[in-house]
Amino acid sequence: MTIHTISPAPQAPAVPTRGKLRPLGLGDVRITGGFWGERQAVNGSNTLDHIGGRLETEGWLPNFDLAASGGLPAGRRGREFSDSEIYKYLEGLAWEIGRTDDVALEQRFRDVVARVAPAQEEDGYLNTMFGRRGQGARWSDLEWGHELYCLGHLFQAAVARERTRPGADDGLLGIARRAADLVCDEFGIEGRDAVCGHAEIEVGLAELARVTGDRRYLAQARLFVERHGRGTLRDIEWGRKYYQDDLPVREATVLRGHAVRANYLSAGAMDVAVDTGDNELQKALRRQWERTVARRTYITGGQGSHHQDEAFGEDWELPPDRAYSETCAGIGSIMFTWRLLLAGADPRHADLIERTLFNVVATSPAPDGRSFYYANTLHQRVPGVEADADGTSPRASSSLRAPWFEVSCCPPNVARTLASLDAYIATADSDGVQLHQYAPSTVRTTLDDGRMVGFDVETEYPANGSVTITHTTDADQPWTLSVRIPSWAAGSSLRIVTADFVQQRPVEPGMVEIRHAFRAGDVVHLELPMAPRVTAPDARIDAVRGCVAIERGPEVLALESTDLGPAGVDDVGLVALAPGAEPIERDGRVWVTVMRVPVVDARWPYGEAVEGADASAAEVPLVPYHEWAERGPSTMRVWIPVAG
């Protein structure tokens, strides 16, 4: 465990004070194109613009103007947590400005902060929903009021800004500090023995402590983490586990309850555990991650099986057709998992992040970045109805992406994640650099001993599995470049080409370390096997018994009715994989042989098994899951029954 003393701090969303790895921020890593670069470009142009527009027209940003002008509560619009969307938007803007120096976005950022600032009260309190005449009293509804949750997002926005524009004169950091000071006064050891019904303040405070050096914020984050599970929140229909108030964090064995809350709390608890050297807490969080990943996570990396409470189900309860797999839960899982990776350097954490990025985060936004999935089902039985481009969906679950939601947490969450994605590509330790995710990118950083090292990454991944790493700096002494071979990539090979030698060797999943005094122009070439894979589920996942999924590289594939002709996925009997037939690649797509198995339409569907007439077999192409429904309403399956 190394204590990090690098200055300036990385421009990254999580900068622990210690850990096996330290993040490389936007100053050190830039994505230069490819799968993620394209999405970042759309995010920077369309998505941030779209969100900014909706925050105005929905009235959620104007709520701040009303707060300053005395127009609350009469004119207030939006749910109790709508302030948080402005803060996530600000965080997204901050990262995007850090990435691109965009002058218009900088102006927009300052304009929004200038409208937020006057809504803050003398003593630092900031929320448009509470505390005024005609509103609920401050902190009077900790179960559902989301006041501390909103502030946590404010702090993350201020942290993003301070890391990308240290000392900027926009005032956001001051706003955050005044609010954080109030929180510490109000909820400190001598104050209210309480937590927020939606975790987020913990990660916000811990990061604010890192940016400001004020350990009081860290102590307060720790207090909040330790107070969870002591039943200070009211029991509700879904039980206190909904907001992780059923068990102390260090006693829990698995994530449970509301999946976003659970992951946000875990991320904040990891920050606390790492920065206070609390190994017992870290161990508890690792244990929870292990069981959650082994028993409560979809093949896409998505989490949350219940629509009702947006929550984890029990172990093995992973229905594809009722998968909630909220986009924000995927993002929360990345936040938590990234902190585990930084602390422990286990490549399985980067594996899950990659899986979740490609199959949850990339699935949510439409190609134009102006509509989104809130929930990410793995099986759609009935095609949806086209959403109104200007409309607001009251429904989180739909077979079509919607431009906005009554609860619209996901769009700005996607925006801030994509805008800061460069910071999840690589890390450093005292001896070198670790490349965790493959994207066209430039990496250039200073090692602990002051040596500058750098390389460029060229790849069309995941279109193919070739990754070329070309060194751009000269080293006199050896250092270690580590590259992650994903867990699915057995049979990968590595080829190193330097002025002095060429070396080729097979490599197995895990981190592969290459120690060498690399010179500019030295090349490390990686070849990951991208043949489609047939994946079977654990026999205890009842909902997909008798099914397999097809994966290719980091992408989960799906069978979409659009490729099946008018009959669709579920309309004519059962569409099932021909047993034993292997998927093949042709014309840039993956094809499988499916059989339409006629099923006798009984008046009562339970009885002796009825054999249908002869099935007909046909080859059909699959789509990457993240592309589903991009061609219009459709039915879809990730898990495909195997015939016979």
Add this chain to the structure above:
Amino acid sequence: MTIHTISPAPQAPAVPTRGKLRPLGLGDVRITGGFWGERQAVNGSNTLDHIGGRLETEGWLPNFDLAASGGLPAGRRGREFSDSEIYKYLEGLAWEIGRTDDVALEQRFRDVVARVAPAQEEDGYLNTMFGRRGQGARWSDLEWGHELYCLGHLFQAAVARERTRPGADDGLLGIARRAADLVCDEFGIEGRDAVCGHAEIEVGLAELARVTGDRRYLAQARLFVERHGRGTLRDIEWGRKYYQDDLPVREATVLRGHAVRANYLSAGAMDVAVDTGDNELQKALRRQWERTVARRTYITGGQGSHHQDEAFGEDWELPPDRAYSETCAGIGSIMFTWRLLLAGADPRHADLIERTLFNVVATSPAPDGRSFYYANTLHQRVPGVEADADGTSPRASSSLRAPWFEVSCCPPNVARTLASLDAYIATADSDGVQLHQYAPSTVRTTLDDGRMVGFDVETEYPANGSVTITHTTDADQPWTLSVRIPSWAAGSSLRIVTADFVQQRPVEPGMVEIRHAFRAGDVVHLELPMAPRVTAPDARIDAVRGCVAIERGPEVLALESTDLGPAGVDDVGLVALAPGAEPIERDGRVWVTVMRVPVVDARWPYGEAVEGADASAAEVPLVPYHEWAERGPSTMRVWIPVAG
């Protein structure tokens, strides 16, 4: 289609003015013991007492006192629909008084009515939640206010009372009529073009029309039925289908949305269709029932796959572990299905009623009749926690029956159903009597031509499949006794023993008609095959692919961890049926051979299928599903995976 002109009207919960069959009420049929008789006894003593007590202590009945004394809204307790529970309780009391002439219950009934009466306003309005200073205005929240829903239950209570105690001087019928007159004024053709967000007023009004002969109520019921599906209610998160306001009843093809609402509406629509001679509407309802039963109904007869909105899922979406299968939805299904049976005489309707009675209605109450399932899951993964005997469960879904719920619709619904169950046993037509359900009972009625016919039924069904029908009247002319052979009872046999002849013959599922001039002492003996059956699901029900259920007679069986030793159903690898092994009966229980298939605990549960080490096989007994968790917290499965 016969128009019924029998007088006095049967003491039964639904008395259509026409139909192929007419109900035989409590005056004609009495259950005398056995499976249902025992439950009726517990219901009459414990359950009605339990409910009456809780209605007091929860404040739901005292709300009416407060209404009269001016103590509303300040002192009001309970949800917006709590009035309805008092009315369902009154209905249950009315049937029980009709069955037993219990003096204490009669006094109780009158006491409750005497407390309800003063809460009614001058113009007939009656609701403790709306219309007073400080409350919402009358009819201001048709989506969620449940005012008309509550009145529907009031009307059903008044109908039950009038049918069992015609002309009683308690005043309930007058209360109902005044309220119904107000509803007709307010919501008539010239009035508000609106429906209630929870159907129930339709069936209440139609039945009130039958009891009073006032066709205005029937016309109003029809108006409400026709107004559904015209979007007069607000769109909500779950869509307008939640309250069946998405499609007109006569255009719909399947039940959808909230399962209780859907069934109550269908029952009311059937009443309207039958009493107005609207064959098109009847046909539409029949079509909806067919598809709902073929594609959206659990093997238990339960309906509703979604916890979130207590609603039907899509076709084939029938997850056992997230089955909602609300007790009230089962009762609603019986109401709807019974009306279809009376109209059309199709024994498949009685089949579904039997299935639902044994596997939903009998499952809900504990043996002591003082705790209940609200939801009826078909797969419990984790044992629950013992409920507090005095507590109120905020949770509808639990692995244990609870004494009361925040939304406590199910206990009084069970009570009124059990108290009126005699009326679902048999029917009559112009030529004879149809015996639909097998229970120890006496049947004695007058045919249309004035002949008195009667018989006693002796049986231990479903413990065994022997049913002995002994005639108690002498007929000079032949009449037809029809007996239902359940759809699962292929291989049944019939033996007729009269003074003149003995006849024995095999009979197939469906209605078997025996035409004879029966003399007292003549015996019809029925032998239904009760060997356990292995039942496979339609291949399109994804959630139970690769599983079978075991049934015996009308009972669905379940595998409960209590019978598996400490390891439970899902704890050690996978418990699966040995392929090809047939269930056997021994010591009064059904046994199956299961294998504990070890499953390798992977850190990531998706990959190549991993074969476990050798499985061990053992015989384990099953329980009737309706008995599950009666021996304490357990895990449980109806659908059992088949190994290999």
